[in-house]
Amino acid sequence: MILQEGLPLLYQQFTALFGKNLLLSWRNKRATCLQIFSSFFFILLIFCIEEAMKASDASSSAYKNITDPTLLVSPPILPCEDKFFVKLPCYDFVWSGNNSRRVTDIVSAIMANNPGRPIPTNKVQSFKEPDEVDTWLLSHPLQVPGALHFVERNASVISYGVQTNSSSESKRGQTEDPTFKFLVPLQVAAEREIARSLLGDPNFGWGLGFKEFARPAIITETTSALSVMGPVFFLAFSMFGFVLQLGALVTEKELKLRQAMTMMGVYDSAYWLSWLTWEGILTLVSSLFLVLFGMIFRFDFFLKNSFVLVFLLFLLFQFNMIGLAFALSSIISKSSSATTVGFLVFLIGFITQFVSATGFPYSSSYAVSRRVMWSLFPPNTFSAGLKLLLDATSTPKSSGISWSNRAVCEGGQATCVISINIIYQWLLGTFLFWFVLAIYFDNIIPNASGVRKPIFYFLAPGYWTGKGGNKVEEGSIFSCVGSVPLVEHNTPNDKDVLEEETEVKQQAMDGIADPNIAVQIHGLAKTYPGTTKLGCCKCTKTSPFHAVKGLWMNIAKDQLFCLLGPNGAGKTTTISCLTGINPVTGGDALIYGDSIRSSVGISNIRKMIGVCPQFDILWDALSSEQHLHLFASIKGLPPASIKSTAEKLLADVKLTGAAKVRAGSYSGGMKRRLSVAVALIGDPKLVFLDEPTTGMDPITRRHVWDIIQESKKGRAIILTTHSMEEADILSDRIGIMAKGRLRCIGTSIRLKSRFGTGFVATVSFIENKNDNNIGVGASHEPLKKFFKEHLKVEPTEENKAFMTFVIPHDKENLLTGFFEELQNRESEFGISDIQLGLATLEEVFLNIARQAELESATAEGNMVTLELASGISLEIPVGARFVGIPDTENAENPSGVMVEVYWQQDGSGSMCISGHSSEMRVPQNVPVTRPPSPNALGHKSLRQGVRGIVIDL
Numbered sequence: 001m002i003l004q005e006g007l008p009l010l011y012q013q014f015t016a017l018f019g020k021n022l023l024l025s026w027r028n029k030r031a032t033c034l035q036i037f038s039s040f041f042f043i044l045l046i047f048c049i050e051e052a053m054k055a056s057d058a059s060s061s062a063y064k065n066i067t068d069p070t071l072l073v074s075p076p077i078l079p080c081e082d083k084f085f086v087k088l089p090c091y092d093f094v095w096s097g098n099n100s101r102r103v104t105d106i107v108s109a110i111m112a113n114n115p116g117r118p119i120p121t122n123k124v125q126s127f128k129e130p131d132e133v134d135t136w137l138l139s140h141p142l143q144v145p146g147a148l149h150f151v152e153r154n155a156s157v158i159s160y161g162v163q164t165n166s167s168s169e170s171k172r173g174q175t176e177d178p179t180f181k182f183l184v185p186l187q188v189a190a191e192r193e194i195a196r197s198l199l200g201d202p203n204f205g206w207g208l209g210f211k212e213f214a215r216p217a218i219i220t221e222t223t224s225a226l227s228v229m230g231p232v233f234f235l236a237f238s239m240f241g242f243v244l245q246l247g248a249l250v251t252e253k254e255l256k257l258r259q260a261m262t263m264m265g266v267y268d269s270a271y272w273l274s275w276l277t278w279e280g281i282l283t284l285v286s287s288l289f290l291v292l293f294g295m296i297f298r299f300d301f302f303l304k305n306s307f308v309l310v311f312l313l314f315l316l317f318q319f320n321m322i323g324l325a326f327a328l329s330s331i332i333s334k335s336s337s338a339t340t341v342g343f344l345v346f347l348i349g350f351i352t353q354f355v356s357a358t359g360f361p362y363s364s365s366y367a368v369s370r371r372v373m374w375s376l377f378p379p380n381t382f383s384a385g386l387k388l389l390l391d392a393t394s395t396p397k398s399s400g401i402s403w404s405n406r407a408v409c410e411g412g413q414a415t416c417v418i419s420i421n422i423i424y425q426w427l428l429g430t431f432l433f434w435f436v437l438a439i440y441f442d443n444i445i446p447n448a449s450g451v452r453k454p455i456f457y458f459l460a461p462g463y464w465t466g467k468g469g470n471k472v473e474e475g476s477i478f479s480c481v482g483s484v485p486l487v488e489h490n491t492p493n494d495k496d497v498l499e500e501e502t503e504v505k506q507q508a509m510d511g512i513a514d515p516n517i518a519v520q521i522h523g524l525a526k527t528y529p530g531t532t533k534l535g536c537c538k539c540t541k542t543s544p545f546h547a548v549k550g551l552w553m554n555i556a557k558d559q560l561f562c563l564l565g566p567n568g569a570g571k572t573t574t575i576s577c578l579t580g581i582n583p584v585t586g587g588d589a590l591i592y593g594d595s596i597r598s599s600v601g602i603s604n605i606r607k608m609i610g611v612c613p614q615f616d617i618l619w620d621a622l623s624s625e626q627h628l629h630l631f632a633s634i635k636g637l638p639p640a641s642i643k644s645t646a647e648k649l650l651a652d653v654k655l656t657g658a659a660k661v662r663a664g665s666y667s668g669g670m671k672r673r674l675s676v677a678v679a680l681i682g683d684p685k686l687v688f689l690d691e692p693t694t695g696m697d698p699i700t701r702r703h704v705w706d707i708i709q710e711s712k713k714g715r716a717i718i719l720t721t722h723s724m725e726e727a728d729i730l731s732d733r734i735g736i737m738a739k740g741r742l743r744c745i746g747t748s749i750r751l752k753s754r755f756g757t758g759f760v761a762t763v764s765f766i767e768n769k770n771d772n773n774i775g776v777g778a779s780h781e782p783l784k785k786f787f788k789e790h791l792k793v794e795p796t797e798e799n800k801a802f803m804t805f806v807i808p809h810d811k812e813n814l815l816t817g818f819f820e821e822l823q824n825r826e827s828e829f830g831i832s833d834i835q836l837g838l839a840t841l842e843e844v845f846l847n848i849a850r851q852a853e854l855e856s857a858t859a860e861g862n863m864v865t866l867e868l869a870s871g872i873s874l875e876i877p878v879g880a881r882f883v884g885i886p887d888t889e890n891a892e893n894p895s896g897v898m899v900e901v902y903w904q905q906d907g908s909g910s911m912c913i914s915g916h917s918s919e920m921r922v923p924q925n926v927p928v929t930r931p932p933s934p935n936a937l938g939h940k941s942l943r944q945g946v947r948g949i950v951i952d953l
């Protein structure tokens with residue numbers, strides 16, 4: 001199949017990814033609606049607040065028409081509690097001049113004759129001098145509404161003064177006028193009682209009335225709710241899109257969906273453009289709705305300013321927030337952090353907007369550099385723009401800013417620092433800044449596989465020409481750089497592995513390109529550099545880890561190569577290196593002639609391969625059909641063939657019935673089948689299947705095996721699995737890895753014959769109803785003796801119904817005669833059936849894993865305790881098969897006594913002891929290994945039990 005390339009492929013990928021983004025938004029309707037229509041709630045809220053403010057103003061006396069002002073006749077001194085803001089205990093008034101008897105009498109008369117209410121003595125404070133009153137007032141704020149100061153000049157002259165706080169107070173829409181409420185009554189009372197005292201007539205009085213002017217309601221420029229709340233509310237509104245966008249991008253990174261697309265050959269430009277376009281459309285629509293809602297609610301801000309200017313401000317601001325979300329998505333690794341980051345950005349924006357509202361730094365008194373730095377954070381530029389448009393409509397007479405006046409500064413051109421036109425230029429600039437930064441971060445910050453490009457990757461000419469420049473590195477950019485130690489090359493112990501290695505090396509040296517070879521691996525090595533973090537004062541390091549230690553092998557076309565190995569053997573790492581996800585540390589691999597070390601090679605390789613990763617990489621919200629269409633488009637299948645290819649693959653993996661169902665509701669097995677189908681898109685010449693049948697029921701598994709068998713034609717498949725049955729059935733060739741090295745290679749039969757413990761003979765017995773000695777097989781002692789005498793083997797498993805013996809390979813030449821005799825004596829031994837077979841692949845696998853474990857346990861001193869039936873405890877290295885018991889040498893057993901230890905894997909894949917044989921003689925002249933002492937290995941606290949002797953049989 002000819003795949004698309006260049007611009008047509010870019011366009012095809014862009015449209016497919018755009019469709020995916022659209023679908024994801026459509027399937028997440030609630031969030032999308034919130035993003036588009038939340039402006040309505042914010043505008044409604046501002047409207048309600050503004051209406052409440054207006055209603056409060058309207059109920060105030062100051063904002064009412066006074067057509068018939070009330071006449072105030074002889075106003076009384078009011079109780080101090082009537083004052084709007086007062087601190088208790090309070091006083092109705094205080095006075096000075098208490099050194100004069102006459103003044104004291106006058107004040108007593110003021111208190112007694114107060115109209116409607118005599119003033120109690122505890123509500124008045126007296127002083128000698130006015131200064132004392134001031135001192136008291138200073139130390140007792142808000143405790144008295146007014147003060148009177150009397151001075152008796154002579155018998156016919158008494159001076160007085162009145163003191164009040166002249167600032168008017170407002171409460172619940174009412175304004176308190178201190179002159180009429182407090183000053184006038186004190187003045188009237190003082191004058192009245194002075195006159196009575198001077199005249200000596202306690203009933204002297206005069207009529208006195210006060211009246212304010214008739215006047216129309218006061219119309220002032222009240223602060224609009226939009227100018228107070230607008231910047232914060234609009235920032236909050238933009239956070240919906242910001243958080244959703246950030247969450248979507250981080251989810252694709254976290255779930256390795258981005259990596260899956262990269263493996264399929266997606267262009268970064270198509271990826272970013274598809275998100276930018278979709279989010280741009282959402283932003284455009286939401287900004288439009290915001291302005292329309294503002295106009296519907298008849299805010300001057302939206303009505304008087306030019307529609308385009310207001311719309312542009314919101315649009316550009318939201319674009320900036322998308323750019324910021326793009327940039328932050330590279331730094332954040334968990335999608336659950338998106339909301340927290342959104343809240344933080346909002347909080348910072350909230351604070352900086354208040355600073356911007358004070359005029360900082362958009363005036364000529366601040367340096368341009370400060371303005372540049374400040375404006376990089378989009379909410380700051382946005383609030384400056386908002387302020388310009390709000391100021392332009394702040395009074396009823398203001399006419400707003402028109403499109404033609406956009407470059408005109410409010411304070412005149414001479415001192416012009418910022419106009420709305422400049423704001424747009426700033427917003428465009430900062431958007432580009434964040435967008436470019438996002439792409440830069442995306443390249444230099446480690447991806448989900450911990451891989452990144454060098455910091456100055458864009459300076460490499462190859463990056464721009466597409467010929468090289470795709471070099472990648474591992475580890476954090478802030479890590480302390482250290483060289484990764486190389487793996488030392490060990491000559492393989494196994495003759496088949498050595499032969500394979502020699503052959504590949506020879507071909508590499510001769511430059512032979514064997515047309516039948518799909519993959520040629522040349523000493524592939526992978527060392528994870530270890531995490532190195534720069535703390536505040538020191539570097540914390542974990543040591544590098546050699547995951548793959550030099551692989552040499554060929555994988556032929558039309559062949560299914562099965563890579564087996566215990567957990568952590570390095571299988572997935574090998575696949576990651578071959579698919580270009582992880583950079584190799586050493587060696588190389590040629591896939592159909594293209595090197596995985598060259599960026600051109602990797603882009604060619606990605607067109608030829610299909611990958612079913614170990615964990616399903618799928619969008620929950622997309623159906624299997626949509627997944628296949630998307631990946632087929634990314635891969636570059638001709639548009640006309642995408643539908644038919646998807647249909648065929650769905651039929652192959654038996655998902656036609658669920659083609660339109662979202663993958664989120666699939667069972668584990670259905671997801672694996674979909675992953676297998678994705679790997680087979682576009683007829684790849686090489687398919688990697690990393691544990692493709694994990695979690696499948698036996699029927700589905702068999703069905704997937706059929707698919708894999710079918711897919712073998714015309715392509716190479718590299719399969720990893722933990723199912724020995726699967727490996728046995730499907731593979732043409734098997735390689736078993738352990739601890740990063742290839743331990744054996746060959747066909748299943750070859751491995752079984754070489755690494756199995758030998759032949760497995762299962763003898764079934766005739767049912768004997770009279771034999772009650774169940775389970776111990778006591779009645780079968782003659783047979784056991786027969787096996788022991790002729791083949792020197794004991795049963796590995798025995799019960800009433802059958803016995804199993806494992807016969808070593810070296811007894812192969814005795815087998816014909818032995819089984820002939822056994823058949824002749826069947827009735828004597830009570831035998832109903834004899835079965836003879838090769839050891840299973842599982843046994844081979846366990847043997848290889850055990851040997852690898854023994855190798856590293858011996859080197860590292862990794863010991864376990866073997867409890868013998870005789871009560872002896874031995875410390876033995878993990879994986880040791882034959883273990884000699886120290887100090888058991890005697891005349892009968894000159895080399896001592898040993899046991900065979902049986903191993904199995906526990907749930908976590910680690911080797912553990914499952915049992916041991918009875919004690920037997922150690923054959924003479926066999927190599928023995930005494931485990932190293934703990935001190936030699938630098939282990940101080942290792943248990944000091946009796947150390948078993950490892951016997952290499």
Ligand SMILES: Nc1ncnc2c1ncn2[C@@H]1O[C@H](COP(=O)(O)OP(=O)(O)OP(=O)(O)O)[C@@H](O)[C@H]1O
Pocket residue numbers: 449450528530545547565566567568569570571572573574614
């Ligand atoms: N990014 C990484 N950084 C450090 N070590 C890693 C990294 N990825 C894998 N490893 C280590 O490399 C070793 C090989 O891992 P790998 O995933 O290749 O094993 P595997 O054979 O595929 O195992 P499994 O059967 O469990 O999938 C493991 O010990 C693992 O802990």
